[in-house]
Amino acid sequence: MPEIAIQGGNVVAHAAAHFCQRAGLDCQMTAEIDERPDVDAVILGSNITRLLRAIDPQRFETLGHQPSREQVRLAKSAYLLSELPLGKFHLDRYGAPLVNVSYQELLDFVRTDSSPVGAKTSADHTPALTVDTTPPTRLAADETLGVWYASQPGTFVANVTWLSETFIGRQFSTESNTHFIYVGMRPAEDAQCHPSLKPFLQALKFIRPLTYESSQTAMYSGRTAYLGGAFSNSFPLQLPTFQTGIEDAWVLSRMLENYDDDIVLALSEFERFRLPRHQKIAAANNMAVHHLLGKKGSAAVARNLGIAFRARFLPEMAMQQVDWYYQYDCIRGFR
Numbered sequence: 001m002p003e004i005a006i007q008g009g010n011v012v013a014h015a016a017a018h019f020c021q022r023a024g025l026d027c028q029m030t031a032e033i034d035e036r037p038d039v040d041a042v043i044l045g046s047n048i049t050r051l052l053r054a055i056d057p058q059r060f061e062t063l064g065h066q067p068s069r070e071q072v073r074l075a076k077s078a079y080l081l082s083e084l085p086l087g088k089f090h091l092d093r094y095g096a097p098l099v100n101v102s103y104q105e106l107l108d109f110v111r112t113d114s115s116p117v118g119a120k121t122s123a124d125h126t127p128a129l130t131v132d133t134t135p136p137t138r139l140a141a142d143e144t145l146g147v148w149y150a151s152q153p154g155t156f157v158a159n160v161t162w163l164s165e166t167f168i169g170r171q172f173s174t175e176s177n178t179h180f181i182y183v184g185m186r187p188a189e190d191a192q193c194h195p196s197l198k199p200f201l202q203a204l205k206f207i208r209p210l211t212y213e214s215s216q217t218a219m220y221s222g223r224t225a226y227l228g229g230a231f232s233n234s235f236p237l238q239l240p241t242f243q244t245g246i247e248d249a250w251v252l253s254r255m256l257e258n259y260d261d262d263i264v265l266a267l268s269e270f271e272r273f274r275l276p277r278h279q280k281i282a283a284a285n286n287m288a289v290h291h292l293l294g295k296k297g298s299a300a301v302a303r304n305l306g307i308a309f310r311a312r313f314l315p316e317m318a319m320q321q322v323d324w325y326y327q328y329d330c331i332r333g334f335r
Contacts, residue, residue: 012245019253064101082311135229
């Protein structure tokens with residue numbers, strides 16, 4: 001029987017199996033659960049693409065779509081508040097690209113043919129460690145403040161954040177589709193928005209109530225480690241916590257390799273390295289929600305002027321505000 005039992009059939013579970021196998025650890029995934037993702041595509045920051053490129057550099061070159069720039073626009077008029085370069089600029093700054101990728105393509109990339117799937121632990125054999133990657137059950141779909149999602153055919157060259165008095169929208173394209181994540185008040189059928197957003201607003205489907213705080217306070221309990229969504233609630237707009245589960249998987253595999261004779265110490269060190277990262281992301285998401293969502297009247301004008309001024313006259317300052325997230329490098333010392 002395996003020494004490490006990995007629960008879940010999502011990207012984080014397969015990443016954990018992949019990294020543990022590369023570290024020479026015995027692991028086995030429990031029977032895969034049909035864990036349908038909240039959205040069909042994600043934006044991978046350089047902190048994650050750096051890890052994926054280490055898995056298979058050649059195959060990584062064909063993964064997903066790399067947008068050319070990042071924009072912030074007003075949802076009603078499409079007025080361009082700010083624009084920052086991505087593409088080669090992002091690659092040169094952080095050493096790894098920003099990539100838009102379908103969830104299925106990402107899953108196929110981290111899944112390996114040798115991923116051991118199937119058997120569950122028996123009553124007479126307990127694994128040395130259980131790795132839980134399964135998010136908790138979603139709350140009821142009757143919340144006013146929530147997250148909605150839609151996808152439409154066609155592509156757009158930029159990733160766009162749309163700002164309104166009632167919602168934040170995140171638009172990004174993969175190879176053949178454009179995806180739209182809507183966060184805020186329940187969408188109104190007569191919402192006053194730019195015509196380019198109408199197809200997305202009409203196709204929106206509810207995902208879940210808006211949550212951005214950590215769902216647990218500890219990253220392990222006994223001999224069970226919690227990775228990604230099993231530890232933190234996923235926030236879909238600013239710094240997606242689901243992606244940090246891939247970072248979790250890498251760090252956990254290294255700790256288990258380094259402390260193979262002491263699971264408790266490995267878990268303690270894993271939490272010591274990873275918990276501050278999760279807490280910082282949760283705090284940044286919390287701040288982003290309060291800064292971007294629900295601003296009306298003069299408060300919305302002040303927010304928009306601040307975004308426009310910083311990006312147009314102080315672009316280096318705008319970039320520095322996200323350096324801590326994208327420059328994070330698990331491979332080199334778990335910084």
